[in-house]
Amino acid sequence: MMILVLTICSIAQAAPMDPQKAQNILNDPRTAKLIDALAVNFDAKCIIPQADKIDANQKCNGGGDMSSCYYTFSIPCSGTYRLSALTITAEFATPLNKPLDMTFTTVFRQ
Numbered sequence: 001m002m003i004l005v006l007t008i009c010s011i012a013q014a015a016p017m018d019p020q021k022a023q024n025i026l027n028d029p030r031t032a033k034l035i036d037a038l039a040v041n042f043d044a045k046c047i048i049p050q051a052d053k054i055d056a057n058q059k060c061n062g063g064g065d066m067s068s069c070y071y072t073f074s075i076p077c078s079g080t081y082r083l084s085a086l087t088i089t090a091e092f093a094t095p096l097n098k099p100l101d102m103t104f105t106t107v108f109r110q
Helices: 019-027 031-044
Strands: 055-061 068-078 085-093 102-108
Touching: 019 031, 019 068, 019 085, 031 085, 031 102
Parallel strands: none
Antiparallel strands: 055 068, 068 085, 085 102
C-alpha cells in the first residue's frame, strides 16, 4: 500500500509596504550595522531602495492590540563569495510603528 501526502502551500504575493514602516526598518541601527559588516567582510555593495518603492510579503497573526505583522523583502547586493541579496524579515506589533524582532538572511548565488 502506498500513501501519497500532498502539501499545498500558499505563496503570498508581494505588495507595496507602508513607507513609514519600510523607512523605520532601513533606519534601524541593526540594519545599518549588518550592511556595514557585509561591506567590510564581503566587499558588498547593497542597493538600498527608496522606502516608498519597497514591495514586501506580509503575514499577520492575532487580532486587536495583540496582533503582529511580519514583512519580508530583499535588498539586492553584490560582493565576494557570490553574495546576491540581503533578505530582511521584520515584526511590527499593532500599536508600535517600529520593528521589534528582525531576521537577516544573506543570499549567495550558486
